[in-house]
Amino acid sequence: MTIVTAPQSPPGNVEVPRFQVDVHVMARWDRQILFTRQTAHGCWVLPTSPLQASESATAAVYRIASEQVVVVADPAFTWLAGVQHDHDPAGNRVGLYFEVRRFRGLPVIADRRLYDHLGWFSLDHLPEPMPASLGTALAAYQTPEYYTESGWSR
Known part of the structure; x- marks a missing residue:
């Protein structure tokens, strides 16, 4: 039996990308989603935070929901x-x-320095302004498209 292992570093001079992972929480109530408005920019966003090095993505969901909008997300849902x-x-x-x-x-x-309003908005009448990347993600969410790209020139 031959065991094949992955190389420890990429071959040649290939640059390995490193990027931040942001976790976004879409708390749903029927066809409405909970948004928060950023105090600094006035943009409506989902509760979100970068993934911390020591946590799983689902643990981040529970942390973000608790820290930003003071709710406890049910893991089964x-x-x-x-x-x-x-x-x-x-x-x-x-x-x-x-x-x-x-x-x-x-x-x-939870923190009025970060957010000054929150509200439930229908998927048919989303709040404005919001980041273009969030609009792209929510448009895809309403279709069977689970992967999107934003900000890239084609």
């Missing part, structure tokens, strides 16, 4: 809804969008 590879002046990022269909608690803003 939390699943990956989409993946986005985003490119902007800040660099490359991968966004993981998780849908949370059941949670405990009434959403409130």
